[in-house]
Amino acid sequence: MTHWGNFALAAFLIALNMPKEEILGVFKKASNYDERIAKYHIERMSRGKKYTPPSCEKLRSFGLCIQNGIQCSKIKNPVQYYRRKLFSMQKPGKVEKQ
Numbered sequence: 001m002t003h004w005g006n007f008a009l010a011a012f013l014i015a016l017n018m019p020k021e022e023i024l025g026v027f028k029k030a031s032n033y034d035e036r037i038a039k040y041h042i043e044r045m046s047r048g049k050k051y052t053p054p055s056c057e058k059l060r061s062f063g064l065c066i067q068n069g070i071q072c073s074k075i076k077n078p079v080q081y082y083r084r085k086l087f088s089m090q091k092p093g094k095v096e097k098q
Contacts, residue, residue, distance in 0.1 A: 001030060004054075004062045006041075008078075011053040014046045015079045052079050 001009070006027070013023045019041050027038045045051045055077050059065045075081045 002062070002064075005064055006030075006062055007051075008054050008059060008062075010042055010045055011051045012078050012082075013041070014050070015053050016082065020046060053079055056081075 009026070010023060013026065020039075024035070024038055025040050027042075028035075029034055054062075054064075054073060056065060059078070075084065
């Protein structure tokens with residue numbers, strides 16, 4: 001994954017309050033994984049000034065948008081998409097439109 005992809009994924013997982021060890025577990029699967037570097041960046045991103053995940057527009061500009069514009073008019077960033085999707089899945093009997 002690219003540097004921007006790593007940054008976007010880490011910022012997204014931190015915004016969801018995923019524990020740091022679990023975030024490291026996600027990155028351990030990468031072929032270029034370096035635990036020392038990954039720990040440093042995750043620690044730095046999760047303390048002090050919180051980094052927000054890049055906007056959907058920014059992700060598209062880096063070729064990282066997996067929705068390819070679907071539902072983009074309704075959301076500003078991946079965290080908002082995730083929370084809406086989670087909320088809709090928790091409604092009993094609700095079928096979400098794709």
